[in-house]
Amino acid sequence: MYYLGVDVGSVSTNLVLLDKNNSVVEKIYIRTKGSPIKAVQEGFKILRDKYDNIKVYGAGATGSGRHIAATLIGADAVKNEITSHAVAALEIDREVKTIIEIGGQDSKIIILRNGVVSDFAMNTVCAAGTGSFLDRQAERLDIPIEEFGDYALNSNIAVRIAGRCAVFAESDMIHKQQLGYNKADIIKGLCDALVRNYLNNVGKGKEILPKVFFQGGVAANKGIKTAFERALGFEVIVPKDYNVMGAIGAAILGREIAEKEGKTNFKGLDLASSIFESNSFECTDCSNRCEVVKLHENNRSIGCFGDRCGKWSNRVKAI
Amino acid sequence: MKITAPHLGNVYIAAKALFDGLGIEYIMPPMNNKEALEIGSLYSPEEICLPYKIMIGNYIQAIEKGADTVILPGSCGPCRFGKYAEMQMNLFNKIGKDLNFIVIDAPTDIGIKELYSRVNQISKNSRRRKIRQVGALIRAVKVMNLIDEIEEKAHYLAGYEVIKGECKRLLNSCKRDVLNTNNPRDMIGILEEYKRKLDSVKIDKDKNPIKIAIIGEIYTIIEPFSNLYIEDKLMDYGVSTKRRLTPSWWVKDTLLKPTKLNSLEIKRSASKYLSIGVGGHGRECIGEAVLAQKEGFDGAIQIFPLGCMPEIVSKAILPTISKEKDFPIMSLVVDEMTGEAGFVTRVEAFIDLLERRRKNVLSRS
Incomplete structure (x- = not known):
């Protein structure tokens, strides 16, 4: 008995396979690189090569690409990232009170009380402090992103960086570099600035109580983790599968629904070899001018998205 | 005079009923859309609130359809909305587009005489007798109340409906059908028909x-x-x-x-x-x-x-x-x-x- 979760995010596409105890059997982390369909297929190829004969009894999709992923794989549950992350964290520990989740383009805070989400917030205006910004800075400083956090730990003095806006943070970093500060101190300053920015914007007005879970790709960055601990004054826990928590939540939610319905819509691992094509057009039937995306599998249309009236999306469902 | 008014929810339906009843030509701006917002953002100050930008888009799209006069409810300053009329007049002067503004303010702000003269600017274009003009106004108010009632009902019943999507479908086709006539009496008839239809939507009372x-x-x-x-x-x-x-x-x-x-x-x-x-x-x-x-x-x-x-x-x-x-x-x-x-x-x-x-x-x- 296996359950599959797919999390198609802006930067990475993650797949997890859970067994009947909801423990992770396999996790796959692929860079989305702007083509979610290809990323999902790539993941399925890896799964198919490794687990050819297994049967998947339920599947779920989440992430910003959840709708396209759900149509692609035949997901039983399509859930937003906030719920998925909360479900996954609660599966590990019922005592979690706060989840800090920083992904490729989003940062979120989820407040849990008595095992349910009681409040949440997402970054609204700027993406400073999310994974893709850190990625870019690592690249600019010529440091592999995996080692980025360790640099911060080697520093004793943080350089103060303006972290509110990604563009200004970058110019401030360059300015400090030109003044001659060393890389480690600048990186530590950046980590502190991003944490400050997170707590002042996303976390504004929220009661952050321990236990705190730190999830999402950025949790790999030890510099950010310690900066959070310093700012909050208590331990921040990074769960073992921090980078695929969304996918784990999706798999659990997919399992719940498949068990309730008594069947799964999952299409099987063979879609790795299907040919997918998508095209988009602007519907001109009314003044809403929706941008509609049509998805084809082996020249058969399998789904439409983006229309408001449901004319296109319902048509394919009917087939 | 070809009159237009910015969009605010379903007000366009009542506006159509009013001007059809008065016998004045009414240009309905295209329903709010991305293009209207793009046009509006182009001409508006960046910091101004969203409604202002969409409204500018409405005016310009209505001018393209031939409108020359806009009617706007004013409010003399409970928030930025109070400045809209003045700012928009200024803006149209600047970009060199001819658009006549008739701002309807409360008599406590502008005096009953001024209000009367502004309303007169509109009603003088109607060849209908005064009594029929009043009738048109009453019917327009009725249309507005009806569509609001229908919408409220549809939004509330959507949680209880047995056939998924029925309320939304009824609401959408109601908004479409009501525009097919130029007679306010027929509009009221169509709306009442849809109200009855919504009342007979199959609902599951135990749904919660x-x-x-x-x-x-x-x-x-x-x-x-x-x-x-x-x-x-x-x-x-x-x-x-x-x-x-x-x-x-x-x-x-x-x-x-x-x-x-x-x-x-x-x-x-x-x-x-x-x-x-x-x-x-x-x-x-x-x-x-x-x-x-x-x-x-x-x-x-x-x-x-x-x-x-x-x-x-x-x-x-x-x-x-x-x-x-x-x-x-x-x-x-x-x-x-x-x-x-x-x-x-x-x-x-x-x-x-x-x-x-x-x-x-x-x-x-």
């Missing part, structure tokens, strides 16, 4: 759906394009929604304002948290949140445009209400940069939060 109150700044909650069609989405999710602020509520509220007897229930409910008006509908927002909790709603969603002054005040008060009454409230800010993906994620997560809260309460008791 999630109920959400929509509160906040009046334009962004009434005009679906500006809030990324949140009410339609909630109907799709099978959520019952209620929104107290409607065009018909606004007319009633404005007419009663001088007597101070307007929206008593809302003001009374707000008094513990906000006892004075803070401009716009900030006080109403607070009152509605308190009322929604009292009426057994699961949560409330506050929507307002970026930079809206009154709603920022209420946004700061809402967490206190939320905490004291254990009532989830989510605030959503909209402007031309609002990305749909993040918006939908928040709405979905909020519904999940309400659903799981309910399950949790049930399992604990």
Whole structure:
């Protein structure tokens, strides 16, 4: 008995396979690189090569690409990232009170009380402090992103960086570099600035109580983790599968629904070899001018998205 | 004279009824769309609130269809809306487009004589007799009340319907069909027919759906394009929604304002948290949140445009209400940069939060 979760995010596409105890059997982390369909297929190829004969009894999709992923794989549950992350964290520990989740383009805070989400917030205006910004800075400083956090730990003095806006943070970093500060101190300053920015914007007005879970790709960055601990004054826990928590939540939610319905819509691992094509057009039937995306599998249309009236999306469902 | 008016929810239906009844040519701007917003953002100051930008788009698209006069309800300054008319006149002068403005303000602000002369600017174009003009006005008000009633019913019943999507389909075809006639009497007939149809929608009374109150700044909650069609989405999710602020509520509220007897229930409910008006509908927002909790709603969603002054005040008060009454409230800010993906994620997560809260309460008791 296996359950599959797919999390198609802006930067990475993650797949997890859970067994009947909801423990992770396999996790796959692929860079989305702007083509979610290809990323999902790539993941399925890896799964198919490794687990050819297994049967998947339920599947779920989440992430910003959840709708396209759900149509692609035949997901039983399509859930937003906030719920998925909360479900996954609660599966590990019922005592979690706060989840800090920083992904490729989003940062979120989820407040849990008595095992349910009681409040949440997402970054609204700027993406400073999310994974893709850190990625870019690592690249600019010529440091592999995996080692980025360790640099911060080697520093004793943080350089103060303006972290509110990604563009200004970058110019401030360059300015400090030109003044001659060393890389480690600048990186530590950046980590502190991003944490400050997170707590002042996303976390504004929220009661952050321990236990705190730190999830999402950025949790790999030890510099950010310690900066959070310093700012909050208590331990921040990074769960073992921090980078695929969304996918784990999706798999659990997919399992719940498949068990309730008594069947799964999952299409099987063979879609790795299907040919997918998508095209988009602007519907001109009314003044809403929706941008509609049509998805084809082996020249058969399998789904439409983006229309408001449901004319296109319902048509394919009917087939 | 070819008259137009900016969009505000379903007001265009009543406007059409009024001008058809008066026999004055009415140019309805194309329904709010991305292009209108793009045009509006191009000409408007960047910091101005979203409604202003969409309205500029409406005017320009209406001019393209031949309009030369715009009718705008003024308000002489409860918030930035009070400056809209003056700023927009100025703007059209600057960009060299001819557009005549007729601003309808309350007599307490401009005097009854001035109001009469402004209304006369419109009514003098009507060849109908005075008594028929009054009849047209009465019928237009009736059309407005009817469409508001229909919409309210559809939004509420969406949570109870047996055939999924029936309420939304009826509401959409109602809005389409009502425009097919140029006779206000027929419009009323069509609306009444749809009201009956909605009454006979098969409902499941045992369903107990999630109920959400929509509160906040009046334009962004009434005009679906500006809030990324949140009410339609909630109907799709099978959520019952209620929104107290409607065009018909606004007319009633404005007419009663001088007597101070307007929206008593809302003001009374707000008094513990906000006892004075803070401009716009900030006080109403607070009152509605308190009322929604009292009426057994699961949560409330506050929507307002970026930079809206009154709603920022209420946004700061809402967490206190939320905490004291254990009532989830989510605030959503909209402007031309609002990305749909993040918006939908928040709405979905909020519904999940309400659903799981309910399950949790049930399992604990």
